[in-house]
Amino acid sequence: MSENILVINHTAPFDGANIREGLDMALIFAALDQNVSWLFKGPAVLALKAGNDASQLGMKNYFKQLKTLEIYDVEQIYVCAEAMSQFALTADDLNIDAQILTLDAQQTLLKQQNKVVSL
Incomplete structure (x- = not known):
């Protein structure tokens, strides 16, 4: 039975491996035929900024x-x-399509989930 699972990332893209872990979780849940959503909050939105390249820091470039x-x-x-x-970004600055949610819309999204993973 499919469940609605929301992965939330809060940390900057180069602050530890939380974004990478969020990516891994989203892919694992999707492989298990779950309905996966992923929300980027705070500095985590910078992970979606076009042009990011972790390889310059000696990290695997998961942004691709x-x-x-x-x-x-x-x-x-x-x-x-x-x-x-806060980070002066628009949807055009992102390297993937993402829906921009207000705080109220985020609360609605949270209520629709069976499970939430916060990183």
């Missing part, structure tokens, strides 16, 4: 994999409107 999420049926990608404003 973000573009393949659709192939794995992870199509419900969301970003926090306040964080987008």
Whole structure:
């Protein structure tokens, strides 16, 4: 039976491995035929900024994999409107399609989930 699972990332893309772990979780849940959504809040929205390259820091460049999420049926990608404003980003600045959600819309999204994983 499919469940609605929301992965939430809060940390900056180069602050530990939380974004990478979020990516791994989203792909694992999708492989198990779950309805996966992924929400980027706070500095985590910077992970979706076009042009990111972790290899310059000696890290595996997982940013390219973000573009393949659709192939794995992870199509419900969301970003926090306040964080987008805080970092002066628009939807055009992102390397993948993501829906911008207000805080109220995020609360609605949370209520629709069976499970939430917060990183």
